[in-house]
Amino acid sequence: MTICDRDGRVEGWRILVVPHDGESLSHFLGRFRRANHLSVTMLGQVSGLGVKIMRWERFYHNPFPVIDDLRILAGVVGVDADRFAAMLPPHGTRMRHAPIRLCGYCYATVPIHKIAWQYISTRACPECNRHLLSECPQCGVRFPYPALWSHGCCSRCRTLFSAMAQRQTLDMARPSTVPSP
């Protein structure tokens, strides 16, 4: 029997959670854990991957997750291992694990953290060309790592991530995709 709820489909002991395109592994793991009421320690135990889960949620990708580990995780959470590979930076792409960055404008459309926002080479949101936020524009507190984005708002002042779009400016330095007349 298949049961549906807000987070996904129930299969065996777990509620399956569907990843979004571009979603970071950290954000996905947080969603899966909350849907299944698992702490990071519990998911580490269930999967046998131990502290690797916590390291991945915090973007500590050194050593880089190997495909065998991703296959183990895939079996536990019910997501194809190739989808996990897409949640990690492409080979050779350097990323920062801090500060965590946000595009409130895109978050308002799809409430996820995108892995591309953490690439060192990314200066503006690849989707909307707005400058990314590294802290809450209202109170200045930095964003927690995405696995903890359960409420979609600042952890201190509770400003909604989607509302922060008002404070994002367009990156004028980037070449426009619209040809000049």
Ligand SMILES: [Zn+2]
């Ligand atoms: Zn954006």
Ligand SMILES: [Zn+2]
């Ligand atoms: Zn705030």
